[in-house]
Amino acid sequence: MLQRFGIRIAFMTRSLKDSVLQKDSTRRYLVTQLETTASRLSSEPSVSNMEELKKATREGRVDLEYRPLYLDAQATTPLDPRVLDALMPYLISLYGNPHSRTHAYGWESEAATETARKQVANIIGADPKEIVFTSGATESNNIAVKGVARFYREKKRHLITTQTEHKCVLDSCRALENEGFDITYLPIQKSGLINLKDLEAAIRPDTVLVSIMTVNNEIGIKQPISEIGRICRAKKVFFHTDAAQAVGKIPLDVNEMNIDLMSISGHKIYGPKGIGALYIRRRPRVRVEPLQSGGGQERGMRSGTVPTPLVVGLGAACHVAHKEMSYDHARLEHISRRLVDKIMAELPDVIRNGDPEHSYPGCVNLSFAYVEGESLLMALKDVALSSGSACTSASLEPSYVLRAIGADEDLAHSSIRFGFGRYTTEEEVDYTAEKCIQHVKRLREMSPLWEMIQEGIDIKSIQWTQH
Amino acid sequence: MAATRGEVLRLYKKMLRESISFSNYSYRTYALRRIKDAFRENKGESDPGKIKDLIMYGVHNLEIIKRQVVISQLYKTPELIVEACKKQSNDQKT
Numbered sequence: 001m002l003q004r005f006g007i008r009i010a011f012m013t014r015s016l017k018d019s020v021l022q023k024d025s026t027r028r029y030l031v032t033q034l035e036t037t038a039s040r041l042s043s044e045p046s047v048s049n050m051e052e053l054k055k056a057t058r059e060g061r062v063d064l065e066y067r068p069l070y071l072d073a074q075a076t077t078p079l080d081p082r083v084l085d086a087l088m089p090y091l092i093s094l095y096g097n098p099h100s101r102t103h104a105y106g107w108e109s110e111a112a113t114e115t116a117r118k119q120v121a122n123i124i125g126a127d128p129k130e131i132v133f134t135s136g137a138t139e140s141n142n143i144a145v146k147g148v149a150r151f152y153r154e155k156k157r158h159l160i161t162t163q164t165e166h167k168c169v170l171d172s173c174r175a176l177e178n179e180g181f182d183i184t185y186l187p188i189q190k191s192g193l194i195n196l197k198d199l200e201a202a203i204r205p206d207t208v209l210v211s212i213m214t215v216n217n218e219i220g221i222k223q224p225i226s227e228i229g230r231i232c233r234a235k236k237v238f239f240h241t242d243a244a245q246a247v248g249k250i251p252l253d254v255n256e257m258n259i260d261l262m263s264i265s266g267h268k269i270y271g272p273k274g275i276g277a278l279y280i281r282r283r284p285r286v287r288v289e290p291l292q293s294g295g296g297q298e299r300g301m302r303s304g305t306v307p308t309p310l311v312v313g314l315g316a317a318c319h320v321a322h323k324e325m326s327y328d329h330a331r332l333e334h335i336s337r338r339l340v341d342k343i344m345a346e347l348p349d350v351i352r353n354g355d356p357e358h359s360y361p362g363c364v365n366l367s368f369a370y371v372e373g374e375s376l377l378m379a380l381k382d383v384a385l386s387s388g389s390a391c392t393s394a395s396l397e398p399s400y401v402l403r404a405i406g407a408d409e410d411l412a413h414s415s416i417r418f419g420f421g422r423y424t425t426e427e428e429v430d431y432t433a434e435k436c437i438q439h440v441k442r443l444r445e446m447s448p449l450w451e452m453i454q455e456g457i458d459i460k461s462i463q464w465t466q467h
Numbered sequence: 468m469a470a471t472r473g474e475v476l477r478l479y480k481k482m483l484r485e486s487i488s489f490s491n492y493s494y495r496t497y498a499l500r501r502i503k504d505a506f507r508e509n510k511g512e513s514d515p516g517k518i519k520d521l522i523m524y525g526v527h528n529l530e531i532i533k534r535q536v537v538i539s540q541l542y543k544t545p546e547l548i549v550e551a552c553k554k555q556s557n558d559q560k561t
Contacts, residue, residue, distance in 0.1 A: 066548040070493070081494055081535035082528075327504070382548045423493035425500075427549045 068382045069428045073268075073419035074217050074245060074363055075386060079313075080270035080422070086316035087272065090309035098306050099297060109308045116315025120277050123318040124243075124262060125253035132278045132298045133311050137244035138168040139291075140263035140278035141211075143301065144240045145172040147288030148209045148261070149181055156208035158182045162194055163404040164218075166242055167389070169211055186212075188404045191355035192221035200231055209238045214246035218388045218401040218417060219354030220363025222250065229258030238286055244268050244276075248321025249329070249360060254279055260286045266310065270422060271317030275310035278302075328422050329361070335420050335429055336361040342433035347440055353402055353415060364418040365402075367411040370450040371443045376416060379439040383432050386417050475518075478525050479506050485532045490539045492547045498532060 070078070090112060098113045100106025114128070121128040134140045149159055161173055163185050173183045184202045186194050194212065203210070210232050215222050225241060232239035239258060244265035246252060254262060259279070266275035280286050280301065294303025321328075344350055349369040368376060373387040388399040398412035407415070418432070444450040449459055482502045489495035505525075512518055 065545060066551050067545050069547060069549060078493065081498075081539075082531055084538070085531045085535055327501075423497045425493075425496050425549075427553070428547075431549050431552065 066382065068384045069432060070384045071418050071420065071424065071428070071432060072384050072386050073421035073424075074220075074389075074417065075419065076267045076273065077270045077421050078423065079272060080317060080320055082320050083271055083313050083316045087309045087313040090312050094308070096308075098308050099295070113306050113308055113311045116311045119315035119319045119322075120264065121279075123248060123252075123322045124264075124279060125255055126279050127282065130254075130279055130282050132280060132301045133306050133314070134276045134278055134302050135274055136267075136276035137166075137242060137263045137265035138276075139302075140265075140276050141166070141168045141240075141242055142172050143278055143288055143291055144261040144263060144280075145169060145209065145211055146176060146291060147301075148238055148240070148286065149176050150179075150289040151287045152208045153179075153181075156206045158184070158204050158207040159209045159211065160184045160186060160199065160202050160207060160237075161211045162186045162188060162213075164188050164192070164216055164221075164401045165211065165213055166217060166244075169213070169242060173211075190406050191358065192216065192219050192353075192405050193355070193358060194223060194228075196224065196227055196231065199228065200235075203231070203235045203237055207235075207237050209240055211240040211242070213242040213244075214252070215243070215250065215360045215363075216354070216401065217245050217363075218399055219365045219405065220245075220359040220361075221354045222246070222358050222360055225252075225259070226257045232260075233258040245360070245363075248318060248325065249362065251325065254281070264314075266314040266317060269317045269321050272310050272313040275307065275314045277314065324422070331422075332361040332420050332424075335424055335426070336364050336418075338426065339418060339420075339429045339433050340364060340366075342430070343436060346437045351407075351411060353405065353407060362420045364420075365415055366418070367402075367407065367415040368440050369411060369414060370447050370453065371414050371440050373414045373416050375443055376414075376436075376439055379443065380432075380435055383435065385432075386419075387415055388417060475506075475522065478522060478529065482525065482529050482532065485529065485536060488536045488540070489532075490543045492550055494535070494539060 090109070094105075094108055094112070096103070096105025096107075096109040098106060098109040100109075113133075117128040117131050117133075120126075120131050132143075134143065145159070145161075149156075157180065159173060159176065159181060161169055161183065170185075173181075173185075177183055186198055186202060189195055199210070210228065212223055212225075212228055214225055223241075228241075229239050238260045240261035240263075241259055242263045243252060244263055245268060247262075247264045248269040252259075252262075260281045262279040264277040264279070266277075267273040278301075280288065288301060290301050290303065292303050295305075297303050297306060340352065340356075343366065347368070351367040351369065353365040353367060367373075377385055377387060388401065398409060399415065402412040402415055403409070416436075420429075452459060479502070483499060486495060486498035486502060489498060509521055512521065
C-alpha cells in the first residue's frame with residue numbers, strides 16, 4: 001500500500017514538474033518535498049505492504065503474538081455465547097431434517113425452527129408466518145427486489161432505490177435494468193438522508209417497489225423509515241427495506257412503519273453466518289417470484305432444506321438482541337462519544353461523515369484530512385478496522401457512499417469506519433484513539449499536502465496537470 | 468417464598484466467579500460487566516414474583532456461562548493487544 005502511495009506521490013511529482021504553477025521557486029520547493037517523501041516511502045520495509053503481510057499471515061510465517069482489537073462490527077460480529085449455547089445441540093445430537101414428517105427427529109427440528117421463526121417475528125412485530133429463512137441478507141434482498149419486480153412485471157415496470165444502497169440491492173437493480181425495468185436511483189443529501197419530496201416525486205403509476213436501507217453500513221445513517229413507509233402506503237407501492245444493520249439495534253415495527261418486505265441478517269446481530277430472513281407481508285399480500293426452484297420449502301419462496309442449527313442461532317440472536325436492545329444502545333452511545341471526543345480533542349481537520357443526529361452510534365465514519373485512509377489502516381495494524389464496506393475493501397476506489405453524500409474525493413480517500421459492538425470495551429476505545437492520534441500526526445508530518453496547508457497554500461487552487 | 472438476600476448474593480458471586488474463566492477477552496469483560504449491571508439495575512426490586520423470575524433467569528444464564536467457559540477454554544486464541552499492554556503496565560508498577 002505504502003508503495004502504491006509512493007507511486008502516487010511520484011506521479012504527483014511528475015505532474016507537478018510540468019504543472020502550471022506560476023512561481024518557479026515554489027515549484028522547485030514542492031518538487032523536492034514530494035521527491036523526498038516518495039523516496040522515504042519506497043524505502044519502507046516490505047512487510048508493511050498489506051498484500052505481503054496478508055500472504056505472510058496466511059502462510060503462517062508471521063507469528064501473531066497478539067490478536068488485533070476488533071472494531072469492524074458492520075462487517076460481521078462475533079457469535080454471542082448465548083447463541084452458540086442454543087444452537088450447539090442441533091449440531092451435535094438433534095440433526096433431523098425439519099421437513100421430515102414421519103419421525104421424531106423431524107418433529108423436534110421442526111419445532112425448533114418454528115420457535116426461532118417466532119423469535120425473529122417478535123423483534124420486528126411481525127407474524128411468524130410472514131418470515132422466510134434465507135442464506136443471508138444478500139439473498140433476502142435479491143428475492144425482495146427481483147422477486148417482486150418479476151411477479152408484477154405485466155403491469156409495473158419501475159423501481160426506486162437510493163445511491164447509497166448495499167451492492168446487492170444495486171446489483172439486483174442492474175440485473176432488472178437488463179430485463180427492461182426502469183430504475184430511479186435517488187440522490188442523498190449532505191446529511192446522508194434522502195429527501196422525502198424527491199421520493200414522492202419519483203413515484204410513478206407503474207412503480208412497483210421502493211427499496212431503501214434502514215441503517216447504512218458505511219456511515220450508519222438511519223433513514224426516516226416511518227415517513228417513507230407512509231408515503232409508499234399512500235401511493236400503493238410496496239416498500240422494501242434492507243435492515244441488516246438495524247434489526248436488533250434500533251426498535252423496528254413492520255406494522256407501525258408500513259414496511260412490506262424486510263431483509264434480516266444473522267451475523268450482524270451476533271448470530272451465525274450463512275443465515276438470514278426475509279419478512280414478506282401477508283395482509284395486504286405481497287407476492288414474489290422465487291429465485292430458486294426445488295422442494296417448495298418456506299412456502300415455495302425459498303426452496304432448500306432449512307438449516308436447523310443456523311435458524312435456531314438466528315432465533316436466539318434475535319431473542320437476545322430484543323432483550324438487550326436498550327442496554328446495548330446506551331452503551332454504544334457512550335463508547336462512540338468517547339472515541340469521537342478523544343480524537344477530535346487532539347486532532348484538527350477530522351470530519352465526521354453522516355449526520356450524528358440521525359445515525360446509529362455503533363458506526364462512526366471519520367475522515368482524517370491529508371492522510372490516506374489506507375495508509376492509516378496499515379499503520380493501525382493492531383486494530384481491525386476498515387475504510388468502508390468489507391465487500392469493496394479490496395479495491396482502492398473511494399467509497400461510493402461517501403461520494404454520494406458529496407464528500408470530496410480526497411476526503412473520501414481518507415475515511416475510516418469504526419464499528420463498535422456489544423463487546424467493545426473502554427480500554428479498546430482508548431487504545432484505538434491513542435494509536436489513531438499518534439499515527440495521523442506522524443503521517444501528516446510526512447505528507448507534502450499537510451506541509452503546504454501549514455504554509456497557507458490553498459491546495460484546491462493548485463492546478464495539477466491532466467489525469 | 469421470597470428469595471433471601473444471601474441467596475441473591477451467592478448467585479451473583481457464583482456468576483462472576485465463573486465468568487472470570489472465559490479465555491476470550493471480549494466475552495469475559497462483557498459477562499462481568501453485564502452481570503454487575505443487571506444485578507445493580509434490579510437492586511431495588513421488591514415484587515417477590517419478579518425476584519423469583521430474575522433469579523431463574525440468572526440461574527439459567529449461569530448454566531450457559533459454565534458450558535461456554537469450557538468451550539472457550541478448548542479453543543483459545545492469543546490474547547488481545549490491550550491485555551498485553553495492561554499486563555506490561557502492571558509489571559512496571561510492581
